[in-house]
Amino acid sequence: MPKVVSRKFNQKTERPSKEKKDEKAAASASAASAASRAFGPLFNKDLGQHILKNPLVAQGIVDKAYLRPTDTVLEIGPGTGNLTVKILEKCKKVVAVEMDPRLAAELQKRVHGTPDQKKLEIMIGDFMKAKLPYFDVCISNTPYQISSVLVFKLLEHRPVFRSSVLMFQREFALRLVAKPGDSLYCRLSVNVQLFAKVEHIMKVGKNNFRPPPQVESSVVRMEPRNPPPPVDFKEWDGLMRILFVRKNKTLSANFKTDSVMEMLETNYKTYCATHDMMMEDPLDMKAKVQGVLTKVGMAEERAAKMDQDDYLKLLAAFNEEGIHFC
Structure with a gap:
């Protein structure tokens, strides 16, 4: 009759290597998740979410908007509110359009219980499908994949607003301000400049965002011509x-x-x-x-x-x- 040998594995030295790797991967994932929670909500790459984290850049954008105490500001893609809280200090009201309900909830929590709570209105949904309210100034850290359609939706808005300060991918921004003879001068340049005065006001490096985008960014100020030119x-x-x-x-x-x-x-x-x-x-x-x-x-x-x-x-x-x- 065959002899049965009973053997106990030493857990420290004889555990199968696959089990060790699985536990190590799980621990790593748990640590990453904890780190992510510590630095805010998870970001949706499909929505082009890159949160501006540098307070000096955020302040510079707000300063360049030349806000008045009576202004209503439309903010597109407020994220966790790093720009929003600085805008609220300078104006009468902010209407923030945010597509991601999780980020909208973060923003709501951020102003809850503060004097600015009553000055903030959050619209949850797709900016491109939303019916925009009246506003004096628009400020946006724009998801780059909607840059062109966003610009033209703003230019079509009536009544004509005073100005907008918009963050774009560097090359797109330079196309907006390109002049005849410039290498980037294109149909976009001509069409936008027909309806608005556009100027480049700030370069923003990729390390100013979380997570960092793959491209450099720029901020432009766009002032619609009022009245608009009588052109079809x-x-x-x-x-x-x-x-x-x-x-x-x-x-x-x-x-x-x-x-x-x-x-x-x-x-x-x-x-x-x-x-x-x-x-x-x-x-x-x-x-x-x-x-x-x-x-x-x-x-x-x-x-x-x-x-x-x-x-x-x-x-x-x-x-x-x-x-x-x-």
């Missing part, structure tokens, strides 16, 4: 799309592509039909477009070096001939 934005942007597809090519070259000609011819025929206008027979759309470019002296100009006045003059000349871009 869809029409304007339709022209910009054509000009900036190849911004370093001549305007004449950009308007010769088949797709552009087909679109303009369709629009022209529709315009003539809806305005009881006689249409040329036969219609030579290329010659008509080139005639406009020659008339305004811009056939050999390049979008990369043109300014707002040039674009407005060009759009008006096309419209006079019944040529439209939307």
